[in-house]
Every structure is written in structure tokens, then in C-alpha cells.
Amino acid sequence: MSEPIDRRTFLTRAAAVGAGATALGLGAGTLIPRLAERLRHPWDADAFPPPGSPRVAVLRASSYDGDLEGVVLDGLRAVGIEVDGASVLLKPNLVEYDPGTVVNTDPRLVAASVLAMRRLGAASVTVAESPGHRRDTQFVVTSSGLLDALTAVEAPFVDLNTSPLARVALDTSFTDLGELWLPRPVVEADVVVSMPKMKTHHWAGATLSLKNCFGCVPGRVYGWPKNVLHWAGLEQSIVDVAAAVRPDVQIVDGIVGMQGNGPIQGTPISAGVLVFGTDPVATDATAARLMDLDPGRIWYLSQAARFLGQGDLELIRQVGEDPERDAVDFAVLPPFEGLKVGSDSGGSVDAGQA
Amino acid sequence: MTTLFERAAARLRERRVDGGFGPSPGLAPEPEPTAIAAIALDDRDAMAWLSDHQRADGGFEILAGPAVTNDAATATAAVALGPGAARERALDHVIKYRARLTPTNPEAPHDPDTRGWGWTADTFGWVEPTSRAVLALQLLRPSAAAEIRDGLSVLADRECPGGGWNYGNSIVYETPLPPYAQTTAWALIGLQGALAEPYGRGMTTLARLWSAERGGLSLAMTLAAFRLGGRPEVPDVERALSDELRRTDLLGDVVALAWTAIAAGPGLERLRSVAT
Numbered sequence: 001m002s003e004p005i006d007r008r009t010f011l012t013r014a015a016a017v018g019a020g021a022t023a024l025g026l027g028a029g030t031l032i033p034r035l036a037e038r039l040r041h042p043w044d045a046d047a048f049p050p051p052g053s054p055r056v057a058v059l060r061a062s063s064y065d066g067d068l069e070g071v072v073l074d075g076l077r078a079v080g081i082e083v084d085g086a087s088v089l090l091k092p093n094l095v096e097y098d099p100g101t102v103v104n105t106d107p108r109l110v111a112a113s114v115l116a117m118r119r120l121g122a123a124s125v126t127v128a129e130s131p132g133h134r135r136d137t138q139f140v141v142t143s144s145g146l147l148d149a150l151t152a153v154e155a156p157f158v159d160l161n162t163s164p165l166a167r168v169a170l171d172t173s174f175t176d177l178g179e180l181w182l183p184r185p186v187v188e189a190d191v192v193v194s195m196p197k198m199k200t201h202h203w204a205g206a207t208l209s210l211k212n213c214f215g216c217v218p219g220r221v222y223g224w225p226k227n228v229l230h231w232a233g234l235e236q237s238i239v240d241v242a243a244a245v246r247p248d249v250q251i252v253d254g255i256v257g258m259q260g261n262g263p264i265q266g267t268p269i270s271a272g273v274l275v276f277g278t279d280p281v282a283t284d285a286t287a288a289r290l291m292d293l294d295p296g297r298i299w300y301l302s303q304a305a306r307f308l309g310q311g312d313l314e315l316i317r318q319v320g321e322d323p324e325r326d327a328v329d330f331a332v333l334p335p336f337e338g339l340k341v342g343s344d345s346g347g348s349v350d351a352g353q354a
Numbered sequence: 355m356t357t358l359f360e361r362a363a364a365r366l367r368e369r370r371v372d373g374g375f376g377p378s379p380g381l382a383p384e385p386e387p388t389a390i391a392a393i394a395l396d397d398r399d400a401m402a403w404l405s406d407h408q409r410a411d412g413g414f415e416i417l418a419g420p421a422v423t424n425d426a427a428t429a430t431a432a433v434a435l436g437p438g439a440a441r442e443r444a445l446d447h448v449i450k451y452r453a454r455l456t457p458t459n460p461e462a463p464h465d466p467d468t469r470g471w472g473w474t475a476d477t478f479g480w481v482e483p484t485s486r487a488v489l490a491l492q493l494l495r496p497s498a499a500a501e502i503r504d505g506l507s508v509l510a511d512r513e514c515p516g517g518g519w520n521y522g523n524s525i526v527y528e529t530p531l532p533p534y535a536q537t538t539a540w541a542l543i544g545l546q547g548a549l550a551e552p553y554g555r556g557m558t559t560l561a562r563l564w565s566a567e568r569g570g571l572s573l574a575m576t577l578a579a580f581r582l583g584g585r586p587e588v589p590d591v592e593r594a595l596s597d598e599l600r601r602t603d604l605l606g607d608v609v610a611l612a613w614t615a616i617a618a619g620p621g622l623e624r625l626r627s628v629a630t
Contacts, residue, residue: 221416221422
């Protein structure tokens with residue numbers, strides 16, 4: 001990271017800038033032009049710094065055994081993260097437990113990331129999630145093996161579904177939500193790490209570090225499985241939620257991903273990689289390319305690339321494996337064939353309520 | 355030797371804050387955990403908290419913003435409140451604020467002529483909030499025949515192939531969704547014998563699922579459904595739930611703890627209804 005600024009300071013400054021801009025927007029004679037601008041650009045430009053040319057690292061990892069902690073350390077160092085003295089919150093993708101497939105970020109990777117963050121000097125490392133498909137968090141955390149893995153590395157788990165909440169005004173308006181209730185552990189952490197599973201998604205095309213931010217939204221406010229966000233527009237909600245959470249670091253579990261009818265009922269596919277980044281758009285664009293998907297055709301990712309991060313693969317400084325050369329052909333459902341690299345058509349569907 | 359109810363009730367009482375109950379230890383009270391705890395403990399302070407926090411329109415919301423009003427706890431709060439005007443206002447709210455009629459679609463088909471109840475106002479109907487409303491209306495407002503019938507239709511429509519319930523649609527992209535223990539238990543508690551065939555298949559499904567879904571909330575709601583249904587698995591589920599409470603404290607989830615106290619104690623009788 002080029003500028004030593006902590007997450008809380010950054011978000012406080014961004015919020016202050018956003019509030020000021022909003023106040024100015026209410027002045028006589030400026031309201032209509034501002035509303036028109038808002039329709040064209042549903043985000044507050046002052047709240048989002050230009051993306052620049054971030055580094056994304058793709059490191060080979062063929063299995064969850066072996067020195068995962070070492071690979072994670074290498075990846076985090078390759079993208080230049082600094083967590084010395086910081087409170088770190090790891091947000092894995094823990095949706096559901098199905099012993100027959102690979103829905104969740106592997107607990108061994110989460111545990112290895114806990115250890116790596118400590119090695120890099122983190123003052124505290126917490127693992128937190130509000131599972132999207134199960135109200136019974138204890139069932140998912142226990143059956144998935146995450147609780148045992150965290151016990152082994154003496155790391156706490158926080159259920160974001162039952163955490164204290166903070167009201168966060170949105171700097172984006174892709175939905176008409178206007179604000180979100182987010183768990184205080186997420187809002188108050190110095191560094192939030194989005195740790196998605198590399199998966200296809202039957203409404204949005206792909207689920208990666210941006211979509212993983214849905215797990216920061218508490219079910220006790222938004223329902224199970226967070227239907228309000230689907231109702232508001234799934235892909236639009238992905239952008240608004242990710243822009244509110246703004247994960248500082250991303251670690252994508254692509255050692256074994258999911259293809260087909262993801263994010264729950266797809267089939268395992270070995271991609272053999274971990275993807276690291278500090279810009280969630282750049283990380284997801286790279287991960288999508290590794291899945292043989294065109295990031296520019298994933299609607300929410302293309303929108304996020306307009307303001308939240310760098311989506312142009314030519315401007316992302318790739319470290320490690322080549323995402324084009326090492327792409328793995330993730331199967332997609334028929335409505336998403338247009339997302340594949342080189343296909344004739346593009347687009348994704350938002351079917352809604354399931 | 356203390357019973358499961360005594361242990362759960364004692365732990366639950368420790369979680370009381372300002373007369374009500376929050377979702378986890380130390381948090382400010384919210385309607386859902388307060389309502390469930392009030393039923394479990396026959397707790398007058400919790401009932402008073404509910405009365406004090408009822409909106410003018412009879413509903414109970416946990417938090418609200420310009421676009422989100424989660425009032426799904428209202429039906430459970432109606433059960434928790436004693437007889438009187440506050441309960442009647444809550445039931446009026448349940449009847450007034452059903453889910454929106456939603457067109458079906460080929461990816462996630464459902465009966466477009468049914469509404470049920472959603473988590474948040476003016477959205478899609480889901481199994482858990484619909485089950486809460488069906489339970490409250492069958493118990494306390496059986497004259498609301500049309501609304502009860504609609505809720506039962508939603509539960510019939512959402513039944514998974516083979517029995518039991520997921521959260522919402524039973525089929526997505528032509529793939530059957532699996533039933534879950536917690537949602538199946540909620541539907542069975544809501545139905546209590548109504549829709550005899552789905553109810554019977556649901557019980558059979560839950561008997562198959564429960565031993566593999568050993569989270570505190572799933573086990574507690576399973577125990578409640580099995581006790582209401584007179585199932586032989588009750589002692590085994592109670593033992594498993596007791597072990598989880600001892601081993602994990604249910605991860606501090608007050609809703610799971612309160613359901614444990616309901617399922618293992620006398621509060622369950624307040625949920626016993628006669629199917630219409």
C-alpha cells in the first residue's frame with residue numbers, strides 16, 4: 001500500500017467528504033443537476049479514490065495440505081499488505097454445509113490466514129460471518145469444520161447475524177436502500193479481509209470477493225437468505241454492499257472451486273490457485289479471468305469497475321501465475337454462457353426470490 | 355440433577371437486559387428474542403418490554419431504514435403478549451401486512467396466487483415468517499380463515515420434493531432444493547397437523563435430518579416440533595441439545611437458547627394449537 005492510512009481513518013475521511021458533498025448538493029439551483037448526475041453515476045465520486053494500478057498475485061496451491069501458511073504469507077507480501085498492529089477481521093464465505101460439494105472457503109485456508117496475519121504483526125485476528133443460507137450458524141460453523149480449525153489456532157469466531165450493528169449511509173445508489181445496518185465488528189475492524197470461494201453463481205454469474213460481502217449483512221435485519229438484497233436487485237445490491245464494506249484485502253480460495261449451479265449446488269473443480277489483492281475489483285477481475293469468464297461481462301463487476309476499483313486487466317499488475325494462460329474452464333449454467341471468454345453474447349440474469 | 359429446561363432458563367435469565375432480551379449477550383433488547391424468551395419463561399418483564407415497544411400500527415420491528423422494515427417478529431410477539439388490546443393490534447398487523455403477490459418465473463417457480471409473509475414489509479413470502487403467522491393466527495385469530503388458508507397454501511407450495519422445507523422456493527433451475535431441519539421444524543410447528551400429508555412427510559423428513567444438523571437452533575426447534583407432534587425421538591433430541599448447550603453454550607445465540615427453554619419446558623404448551 002503506497003499510503004500508510006488505516007481503514008478507520010480512511011472511511012472516516014471518506015464519509016466526511018461524502019457528507020459535505022451531500023450538503024452542498026442541497027443548495028438552491030444545484031439539486032436537479034446533481035440528481036441527473038446521480039442517475040448517470042450512482043455513486044459519490046468524492047467518496048471513492050481513483051483505483052490506480054493495483055497488484056494482484058496468483059499463487060499456485062494444489063491442495064489444502066502442506067505449507068498453506070507459507071503460501072498465504074507469500075501472497076500477502078506480494079501485494080504489499082501492512083497489518084502491523086491492526087485489528088484484522090477475516091470474512092470467509094460460509095454459506096451452507098453440504099458434505100458432497102465445496103460450498104465454503106476451506107477452514108484450513110482460514111486457519112492458515114489467521115496464522116499468516118499474526119506473523120505479519122496483526123494485533124488481533126477475528127473470523128466472522130453471517131451465513132446466508134442457514135439461520136443456524138452453529139450448525140454451519142461446526143459441521144464445516146471451521147470451529148475446530150479456529151480452535152486449533154486459538155482464533156475467535158463472531159456470528160455477524162447476532163452482532164451489534166451500526167447504521168451506515170451508502171455512498172452509492174445502485175439500489176434504493178440508502179443505508180445498511182452492518183455489524184460493528186466489520187465497521188470497526190482496521191482491516192477487513194474478504195475470503196471468498198471461487199464459485200459460479202446462478203443469479204450473478206460469479207461470486208468472489210465483492211459478492212462475499214453479502215455475508216456482512218445481518219440476517220436478523222434482512223432475513224434469511226437476505227431476501228431484501230435480492231428484492232432490491234441482487235447485482236445492484238452486490239455493488240452497494242461491497243462499496244459499503246470496502247474489503248481492504250482479498251484472498252480467493254481457488255484451490256478447489258465450484259462450477260455449474262453455484263453457489264450451493266454446483267460441482268467441485270480444481271483450479272489450484274489462491275488469488276491475493278488489495279483492490280476487490282482487480283482481484284475479482286483476475287479471479288474471473290482464471291475461471292475463463294470475461295470480467296467485463298459480469299454486470300456487477302463491470303459497474304464496480306467504474307468507481308470502486310480497477311477492472312482493466314491491462315492496468316492490473318499481475319504477480320505470479322498468468323490468469324489467461326492458467327485459466328480453468330468453469331462450467332456455467334446456460335443463461336450465463338455469454339459470460340465465457342470469447343462467447344458471442346454477454347449478460348447475466350437476476351431471477352429473484354429463491 | 356437439573357433438567358434441560360432449568361439449565362436453559364437459568365442461562366436465559368442471565369441474558370436479560372433492561373427487561374428484554376437481545377440477540378446475543380449484552381446487546382440491547384429486540385422483539386424476536388424478547389418474544390421467544392417471554393414465551394419460554396412466562397416472563398412478565400419481557401411482555402412489558404414488548405408492550406412498550408409496539409408501534410402504533412401494532413407491529414414490532416427490529417430496525418428500520420428508508421427502504422427496510424423488518425416486522426417478522428410481530429406474529430411471535432402476538433403469541434408472547436397476554437390477552438388484550440396489544441395482542442389484538444399485533445394480530446391486526448399480521449393480517450394487514452402480508453407479502454406481495456409475486457409473478458412466478460421459470461428459474462424459481464412458485465404459486466403466484468399465494469402471498470404468505472415475508473421477513474420485511476412488501477416483499478416475497480418465506481417459510482419461516484409464514485409459519486410464524488400461521489401459528490399465531492391458528493392459535494389466536496382462527497376467524498382469519500382467508501389469511502390462514504393463504505399461509506397454508508404457501509407452505510404446501512413450498513414443500514420440498516419428498517417432504518420438508520427449505521427457506522423458500524422448492525425448486526431452482528429445475529434442481530430440487532434440500533429441506534433443512536430448522537425450517538422444516540418451523541413449518542411443522544406452524545402447521546401442527548394442518549395439511550396432513552405435507553405435515554406427515556415433514557415429520558418423517560425431520561426424523562431423518564435432525565441427527566445430522568446439530569446446531570443449537572435446529573435441535574431446539576426440532577425438539578419443539580417433535581414434542582408437539584408426540585414423536586418417539588424426543589428423548590434423543592433432548593439429549594443431543596443438552597450436550598450442545600453444555601459444550602458450546604449455543605455460541606451465545608439467545609434465540610437458540612430461548613427456543614431451547616421453550617422446547618424443553620412448559621412454555622411449549624402456549625404454542626400448541628388445534629389444526630384448522
